Amino acid sequence: MAAPVLCQMRRRCPVVAYLSVVRREYASSPPSPPSLFSRFLFQLNQHFHDVEHLINWSSWLRNRVVRRKNVFYGYTQKRFGVNVAAAYYILGLGGGFRFAGHSDWFRPDSRGKFSYDFLNTPNSTIEEIDLSRTLINHAGLENIVSQNELRSLSLQGCPEVDDWFLARLHVFGESLQWLDLSHCPHITVGGLAALQHLRKLRRLDVSSLPRLQNPGLVRILLEEMLPHCEVIGADYEQGLILTDNVEEAEPVRHK
Amino acid sequence: MRWYRALRGLSGAAHRALPLRQAVLHRCGFSTSAAARKDFFQDLESQFKAFREKAAAAMPGSDWSPIQVTKGLPPERADIVIVGGGVMGWSVAYWLKKKEKVRDGVRVLVVEKDPTYSQASSVLSCGGIRQQFSLKENILLSLASADFLKNINDHLGVVNEDPVDLQFNHSGYLFLASPDVAPIMEENYTIQRDLGAKVILLSPTQLKDRFPWINTDGIALASYGLENEGWFDPWTLLNAFRCKAMSMGVYQCFGEVTGFRCSSQKAETTDGDFVNIKRIKYVDVRMPNSLEYQPVECAVVVNAAGASSGKIADMLGIGHGPKQTMAGIPLPVEPRKRFVYVVHCPDGPGLECPFLIDYSGFYLRREGLGGNYITGMSPEETEEPDVSNLDVDHDFFHDKVWPLLCHRLPPFECLKVSGAWAGYYDYNTFDQNAIVGTHPLVNNMFFVTGFSGHGLQQSPAVGRAVVELILDGGFQTIDLSAFDFKRILYHEPILERNIV
Numbered sequence: 152m153a154a155p156v157l158c159q160m161r162r163r164c165p166v167v168a169y170l171s172v173v174r175r176e177y178a179s180s181p182p183s184p185p186s187l188f189s190r191f192l193f194q195l196n197q198h199f200h201d202v203e204h205l206i207n208w209s210s211w212l213r214n215r216v217v218r219r220k221n222v223f224y225g226y227t228q229k230r231f232g233v234n235v236a237a238a239y240y241i242l243g244l245g246g247g248f249r250f251a252g253h254s255d256w257f258r259p260d261s262r263g264k265f266s267y268d269f270l271n272t273p274n275s276t277i278e279e280i281d282l283s284r285t286l287i288n289h290a291g292l293e294n295i296v297s298q299n300e301l302r303s304l305s306l307q308g309c310p311e312v313d314d315w316f317l318a319r320l321h322v323f324g325e326s327l328q329w330l331d332l333s334h335c336p337h338i339t340v341g342g343l344a345a346l347q348h349l350r351k352l353r354r355l356d357v358s359s360l361p362r363l364q365n366p367g368l369v370r371i372l373l374e375e376m377l378p379h380c381e382v383i384g385a386d387y388e389q390g391l392i393l394t395d396n397v398e399e400a401e402p403v404r405h406k
Numbered sequence: 407m408r409w410y411r412a413l414r415g416l417s418g419a420a421h422r423a424l425p426l427r428q429a430v431l432h433r434c435g436f437s438t439s440a441a442a443r444k445d446f447f448q449d450l451e452s453q454f455k456a457f458r459e460k461a462a463a464a465m466p467g468s469d470w471s472p473i474q475v476t477k478g479l480p481p482e483r484a485d486i487v488i489v490g491g492g493v494m495g496w497s498v499a500y501w502l503k504k505k506e507k508v509r510d511g512v513r514v515l516v517v518e519k520d521p522t523y524s525q526a527s528s529v530l531s532c533g534g535i536r537q538q539f540s541l542k543e544n545i546l547l548s549l550a551s552a553d554f555l556k557n558i559n560d561h562l563g564v565v566n567e568d569p570v571d572l573q574f575n576h577s578g579y580l581f582l583a584s585p586d587v588a589p590i591m592e593e594n595y596t597i598q599r600d601l602g603a604k605v606i607l608l609s610p611t612q613l614k615d616r617f618p619w620i621n622t623d624g625i626a627l628a629s630y631g632l633e634n635e636g637w638f639d640p641w642t643l644l645n646a647f648r649c650k651a652m653s654m655g656v657y658q659c660f661g662e663v664t665g666f667r668c669s670s671q672k673a674e675t676t677d678g679d680f681v682n683i684k685r686i687k688y689v690d691v692r693m694p695n696s697l698e699y700q701p702v703e704c705a706v707v708v709n710a711a712g713a714s715s716g717k718i719a720d721m722l723g724i725g726h727g728p729k730q731t732m733a734g735i736p737l738p739v740e741p742r743k744r745f746v747y748v749v750h751c752p753d754g755p756g757l758e759c760p761f762l763i764d765y766s767g768f769y770l771r772r773e774g775l776g777g778n779y780i781t782g783m784s785p786e787e788t789e790e791p792d793v794s795n796l797d798v799d800h801d802f803f804h805d806k807v808w809p810l811l812c813h814r815l816p817p818f819e820c821l822k823v824s825g826a827w828a829g830y831y832d833y834n835t836f837d838q839n840a841i842v843g844t845h846p847l848v849n850n851m852f853f854v855t856g857f858s859g860h861g862l863q864q865s866p867a868v869g870r871a872v873v874e875l876i877l878d879g880g881f882q883t884i885d886l887s888a889f890d891f892k893r894i895l896y897h898e899p900i901l902e903r904n905i906v
Contacts, residue, residue: 185566193565193566196565196566200509203565206565207565210565214560289556314574314576315556315574315576317576318576318633318634318636319633321604321632321633339573340575340757340775341573341574341575341576341636342574342576343757344575344576344577344757344758345576345577347577347757347758348632365775368775369757369775372756372757372775373757375756375757375758376756376757376758
């Protein structure tokens with residue numbers, strides 16, 4: 152029983168992975184109904200343990216890339232110090248950074264290769280990080296929390312950045328001035344509330360966050376919460392329903 | 407029996423078809439007109455259709471049965487019966503399935519009396535999670551739960567279902583302390599920092615700077631959670647636990663536990679007294695709205711009935727024995743009613759609003775983005791409201807909560823109460839902390855109760871701890887032996903050194 156199903160499944164494995172990726176997408180756009188094959192697959196999943204195992208494996212394999220990229224660089228930290236570990240982590244993810252006092256950026260080339268020149272300056276701290284379109288998540292953030300002079304962080308279009316990630320950003324509360332969160336599919340208003348700890352923030356980009364229901368109202372609230380910060384990327388009218396006749400009972404005043 | 411019915415259906419079809427054919431022949435003579443033939447075949451077709459339906463109903467796998475069977479009866483045997491399908495019960499069920507060594511190694515049944523969850527404490531709570539406790543166990547449980555919620559889709563994601571969205575709001579708890587209790591707050595802060603909770607202390611000046619809308623009169627110190635604190639939707643968590651557990655093969659049954667059948671044996675204590683040690687053999691589960699009940703044979707019972715867990719323990723005779731003996735001490739958990747008020751305040755704080763807890767006892771948190779807030783407080787021990795129903799006492803807000811609220815937060819002088827509800831706490835009258843473990847006189851019932859208001863936030867970690875106790879025989883990750891029933895028998899309360 153198990154062997155034929157297993158052989159069949161192995162041939163269709165890439166499709167399984169693709170299907171599961173589709174399922175993981177958050178409801179930013181209306182979800183399309185599952186295809187005939189995926190419905191057939193889930194029917195099988197309910198009756199055969201080997202199909203169930205295969206689907207679990209495929210999701211495990213898919214998450215393994217994210218997990219491996221965001222592993223804690225404890226050995227590098229012990230051997231070379233926190234700054235080198237942070238730099239190595241960022242380049243390994245495919246992001247770029249700039250040391251404080253330097254003007255040139257370290258970035259991997261198009262094939263993901265990078266030079267190890269940052270090993271020569273173990274004492275320089277990182278001032279700017281560009282992690283746009285990388286797989287960073289809240290676990291990987293542990294590698295860079297030591298950079299307490301970080302001034303600018305760009306997380307544009309990071310698929311794994313969520314509210315828990317934003318809640319951890321309070322470690323940069325005394326230094327971070329520029330934060331770009333645009334196009335992150337998982338960020339909600341519940342996570343943006345945690346940005347109140349970033350007292351030095353001067354500029355915040357919240358454009359194109361699909362899970363914000365009314366970006367205009369959120370912008371107003373963010374500007375109230377961070378009075379010295381310029382919030383860009385959302386118009387005030389976005390997501391608001393404008394009506395002329397608003398009738399509401401007067402609130403009672405306590406005596 | 408099923409086949410007989412199907413056959414009868416077939417023969418009926420044949421019998422009915424035959425006279426019709428004769429009638430047709432008789433009327434038309436030998437001419438077989440097209441209309442008559444069509445009529446005959448149409449009829450035959452409908453007869454066959456009826457036959458096929460009956461045959462399908464009699465096939466194995468359909469729910470038709472010659473004997474009348476009540477729907478939704480629990481299985482006759484289960485390894486572990488969990489009494490109470492709240493968030494704690496389903497968490498235990500999930501971890502049992504997660505930690506079982508072989509597939510379907512344990513057969514787990516969850517019994518819940520209210521299918522609508524209309525009075526369930528889990529759903530009627532405020533949904534907060536915090537690490538600002540003073541007991542090591544509570545802080546560790548809360549940290550572990552926060553970690554669980556962080557990776558909730560790895561734990562509770564079900565194939566072919568939408569990912570779980572808890573609607574977690576990352577705003578920390580802000581505790582305000584008066585000069586008398588400020589030293590306690592400092593001690594608690596040290597314990598919390600040592601265990602890894604991210605908490606900071608704020609002086610009144612810093613507090614005024616961060617939250618200008620707080621009146622700092624009489625405040626000596628404040629502590630504020632930076633991470634892993636906030637609030638979420640309790641129903642989503644409960645439902646996620648339930649869906650995952652059921653997808654892993656847990657049985658669910660809506661019914662009420664009305665009694666237990668036990669075997670008992672005499673045992674002699676070291677003092678020479680004789681005690682009766684009970685072992686539960688059957689749990690009687692009564693179906694909703696009927697007198698029918700089903701005894702479920704089981705090996706282990708988990709009492710996660712929350713506010714009614716005292717009643718469950720009472721059915722076993724815990725607390726019925728003579729006073730001053732082990733059997734005479736009841737489970738000190740009783741339902742307490744707490745009111746939650748939703749207020750609308752147009753000038754209130756915005757997105758930065760924390761989960762505020764004042765030393766006078768009231769709490770306040772934001773609800774949504776439209777200027778709505780949730781507030782409430784615990785009444786005095788002498789003024790506990792009647793727990794027979796969930797009616798809301800609106801005077802309590804006017805007389806008790808509002809004066810404190812607008813003294814501390816001047817913008818709330820101008821507000822409108824837009825809603826209110828009441829919910830039950832599983833209040834531990836002994837020391838307001840959880841009771842986790844077995845009773846010495848009933849050796850196969852595990853208590854998971856008495857959380858007195860922080861059961862929801864600790865449920866993922868407590869579920870794991872209880873399952874370790876059941877399956878591994880001892881705590882593996884977080885040591886909860888301090889929460890054992892023995893402390894009640896020895897009269898050694900472990901009190902939370904809280905400022906409220």
